[in-house]
Amino acid sequence: MERELIEQARRGDRVAYxxxxxxxxxxxxxxxxxxxxxxxxxxxxxxxxxxxxxxRLSSLRDVDRFDAWLGLxxxxxxxxxxxxxxxxxxxxLPADDATHELSEPQTGGFEHRxxxxxxxxxxxxxxxxxxxxxxxxxxxxxxxxxxxxxxLGVPEGTVKSRLSGARAALDRSLAREGLR
Amino acid sequence: xxxxxxxxREHLDRRAEAGASDVEGIADVVMARVAVTGRGGWWRGLSVxxxxxxxAATAIMVVVVALAVVSxxxxxxxxxSTPSETAPAPxxxxxxxxxxxxxxxxxxxxxxxxAGEIVIASVTLEAFDLRCYGTDCPRYLANLxxxxxxxxxxxxxxPELPGASVLRIRSDGDLDLLGHxxxxxxxxAWTLPQLTAELPEIRxxxxxxPYLYLVDAVHVVTDQxxxxxxxxxxxxxxxxCGTGVxxxxxxxxxxxxxxxxxxTGSLRVPNVSDVRYRMYALQQHGYWxxxxxxxxxxxxxxxxxxxxxxxxxxxxxxxxxxxxxPPEATAPPVGDYPTDRALTAAEAAEVVxxxxxxxxxxxxxxxxxxxxxxxxxxxxxxxxCPTWEIRVVxxxxxxxxxxxxxxxNPDGPDAFTIVSDSGGSYEHGLSYVGPVMAGxxxxxWTLPQLLSDLPSLRTDGDFPYVYMVxxxxxxxxxxxxxxxIAPEPEPTFDCRTDLAWLVPxxxxxxxxxxxxxxxxxxxxxxxxxxxxxxxxxxxxxIDPVPTPSVCIxxxxxGAAAMIGRLxxxxxxxxxx
Numbered sequence: 001m002e003r004e005l006i007e008q009a010r011r012g013d014r015v016a017y018x019x020x021x022x023x024x025x026x027x028x029x030x031x032x033x034x035x036x037x038x039x040x041x042x043x044x045x046x047x048x049x050x051x052x053x054x055x056r057l058s059s060l061r062d063v064d065r066f067d068a069w070l071g072l073x074x075x076x077x078x079x080x081x082x083x084x085x086x087x088x089x090x091x092x093l094p095a096d097d098a099t100h101e102l103s104e105p106q107t108g109g110f111e112h113r114x115x116x117x118x119x120x121x122x123x124x125x126x127x128x129x130x131x132x133x134x135x136x137x138x139x140x141x142x143x144x145x146x147x148x149x150x151x152l153g154v155p156e157g158t159v160k161s162r163l164s165g166a167r168a169a170l171d172r173s174l175a176r177e178g179l180r
Numbered sequence: 181x182x183x184x185x186x187x188x189r190e191h192l193d194r195r196a197e198a199g200a201s202d203v204e205g206i207a208d209v210v211m212a213r214v215a216v217t218g219r220g221g222w223w224r225g226l227s228v229x230x231x232x233x234x235x236a237a238t239a240i241m242v243v244v245v246a247l248a249v250v251s252x253x254x255x256x257x258x259x260x261s262t263p264s265e266t267a268p269a270p271x272x273x274x275x276x277x278x279x280x281x282x283x284x285x286x287x288x289x290x291x292x293x294x295a296g297e298i299v300i301a302s303v304t305l306e307a308f309d310l311r312c313y314g315t316d317c318p319r320y321l322a323n324l325x326x327x328x329x330x331x332x333x334x335x336x337x338x339p340e341l342p343g344a345s346v347l348r349i350r351s352d353g354d355l356d357l358l359g360h361x362x363x364x365x366x367x368x369a370w371t372l373p374q375l376t377a378e379l380p381e382i383r384x385x386x387x388x389x390p391y392l393y394l395v396d397a398v399h400v401v402t403d404q405x406x407x408x409x410x411x412x413x414x415x416x417x418x419x420x421c422g423t424g425v426x427x428x429x430x431x432x433x434x435x436x437x438x439x440x441x442x443x444t445g446s447l448r449v450p451n452v453s454d455v456r457y458r459m460y461a462l463q464q465h466g467y468w469x470x471x472x473x474x475x476x477x478x479x480x481x482x483x484x485x486x487x488x489x490x491x492x493x494x495x496x497x498x499x500x501x502x503x504x505x506p507p508e509a510t511a512p513p514v515g516d517y518p519t520d521r522a523l524t525a526a527e528a529a530e531v532v533x534x535x536x537x538x539x540x541x542x543x544x545x546x547x548x549x550x551x552x553x554x555x556x557x558x559x560x561x562x563x564x565c566p567t568w569e570i571r572v573v574x575x576x577x578x579x580x581x582x583x584x585x586x587x588x589n590p591d592g593p594d595a596f597t598i599v600s601d602s603g604g605s606y607e608h609g610l611s612y613v614g615p616v617m618a619g620x621x622x623x624x625w626t627l628p629q630l631l632s633d634l635p636s637l638r639t640d641g642d643f644p645y646v647y648m649v650x651x652x653x654x655x656x657x658x659x660x661x662x663x664x665i666a667p668e669p670e671p672t673f674d675c676r677t678d679l680a681w682l683v684p685x686x687x688x689x690x691x692x693x694x695x696x697x698x699x700x701x702x703x704x705x706x707x708x709x710x711x712x713x714x715x716x717x718x719x720x721x722i723d724p725v726p727t728p729s730v731c732i733x734x735x736x737x738g739a740a741a742m743i744g745r746l747x748x749x750x751x752x753x754x755x756x
Binding site: 014017018021022025026029030031033034037038039040042043044046047048050051054080081115117120121124135136139140170171174 | 182183185187188189191192193194195196197198199201203204206207209210211213214215316351352
């Protein structure tokens with residue numbers, strides 16, 4: 001069914017594309033929101049993703065790869081949203097529950113201290129968008145290494161090394177928050 | 181601190197789910213924008229174009245009457261066909277603004293490559309009065325000959341003003357509206373004397389009419405560090421003492437080696453903060469966009485001339501710098517193709533547009549600039565998508581497929597094949613073959629010339645060029661007989677395939693098992709568009725093989741890959 005919609009949209013059918021947009025907008029927005037960390041940029045990136053997808057849909061060869069293709073456009077739109085932002089980045093004010101501990105303390109294997117939401121966000125927002133994206137795609141969207149590779153247009157080996165590098169960068173960034 | 185996977189997931193989920201955005205509202209906005217959005221780039225012709233802007237945006241107001249104050253001879257007014265629609269723009273920006281078609285060409289397929297550049301264009305702005313979420317919403321839309329661009333208004337420019345729009349290209353391909361220009365007495369740009377003479381009157385006008393002015397002048401920055409007198413150094417830093425003091429000066433001004441006062445006839449502009457100390461002052465000629473509404477007095481404007489200071493918005497690139505088509509591009513080419521010259525970009529566009537190859541291809545030689553285009557996200561391999569294009573005045577760019585890492589030949593012509601897209605999604609385009617090496621006496625090599633040079637060319641070990649050779653192609657109808665011990669398969673030049681050679685004109689007898697005394701072995705089978713005869717004279721595009729591992733019935737000239745026969749202009753459907 002979705003494949004048929006994509007085929008119709010490729011041929012310029014706006015009604016079909018609207019159905020696709022309605023189905024995908026939530027996913028695109030949530031991924032962008034996780035990467036960018038604020039509503040305004042996520043809104044912009046979501047709009048740009050879906051507009052750009054429409055403009056380029058006729059160049060999509062394999063409709064079965066639509067989700068991967070859209071994911072790659074989403075990451076690029078997030079990159080552009082960050083590049084466009086002038087001045088200091090937005091830092092969300094701590095909400096009432098922003099300091100609650102999100103996970104139960106771990107009992108072994110490594111020292112665990114609670115990472116507050118605002119500390120995590122500050123640490124995460126210091127990462128370049130590529131590292132944010134790979135962490136979101138793999139750890140939040142639960143994509144496999146192969147699927148992430150398809151999203152980012154890089155080999156699987158590169159994904160593995162980048163994922164490892166992103167985790168290390170996040171650890172270092174958390175350390176700057178005093179979380180050692 | 182090491183986060184475990186579960187905690188990381190929870191934090192990322194929280195980030196994703198936070199906020200109160202109405203995603204259905206975003207979808208509404210997207211579809212409203214889709215309703216007025218065509219598909220960009222060279223494939224636009226394949227898809228359904230958006231309706232006129234009025235479908236979703238309330239068409240208000242702003243018909244920007246470009247150059248309303250410029251003489252009619254320069255710009256005859258809206259709705260008229262001007263030479264600039266099809267001709268190059270050597271008079272931009274001195275005399276006139278860009279047309280929408282030219283602005284579309286400047287943006288090209290990769291507007292981000294021109295991010296930050298300022299252009300002046302005659303465009304009609306229509307209000308973007310749709311809901312838009314986020315902080316970066318456009319205020320206007322403009323239709324650039326089918327391409328719909330979003331225009332932002334960071335400085336709250338007054339869109340109802342007459343005058344061409346000043347636009348800055350953004351990295352996302354949208355445009356920022358910086359304001360509107362008031363044209364000078366002789367064209368779009370003012371000379372500096374004209375502007376300084378007008379400034380007192382301009383300054384009596386209300387600040388609420390924020391015209392910008394384009395001035396043809398030299399930007400001069402001193403290399404001196406001025407020590408501030410008592411009482412100085414506390415004013416507006418842009419016009420203060422210190423370093424990088426700058427002026428616009430007339431083009432014919434003679435400048436001193438050091439500046440103890442403002443240059444004669446100059447206009448003070450903001451200090452350049454990153455000036456490097458040099459032996460001589462920095463000077464740059466250009467078209468400078470200035471905002472004259474700067475209040476200044478002696479206490480806050482160091483080395484100010486009597487006429488005072490203006491804000492400097494930036495330099496406007498010329499038509500040449502924007503790579504608008506130079507005048508020569510539209511001049512009729514001289515000489516015959518392919519013996520004397522290559523195809524021009526315009527000729528190539530006509531041939532490509534009329535191509536009906538249906539899976540086969542046609543070899544052509546073209547001399548034109550190629551510019552890189554966006555690599556589409558889904559294009560992960562060589563030749564998966566076009567990565568370059570040849571831009572043509574008055575028609576769609578020609579897409580060019582090439583290998584990753586391809587760098588165009590900066591000099592001379594290039595060989596291409598015209599191809600159909602097997603997926604059927606694209607129009608026809610060009611597949612890059614390689615740079616063409618011209619012959620010793622002209623564009624084309626004679627076969628004796630090439631045979632004479634081939635041994636030395638082969639010692640180089642590789643053939644970075646392809647060659648056009650005038651020769652007769654002779655082929656046999658039957659596969660060559662194989663020796664009793666068959667060699668390792670080398671299908672192209674092996675036995676089992678039809679034999680073919682390029683030989684000097686008039687070579688009389690070709691025996692099916694005997695190599696010609698002079699010539700070059702070429703592949704027998706062909707997928708070229710034109711069906712080849714058994715004997716055929718022509719101009720052939722070949723790529724010599726350094727050392728084929730197997731070459732049955734090879735003449736001393738060795739072997740070459742056959743790219744194709746070069747059709748004449750008449751065969752291509754062009755007027756000779």
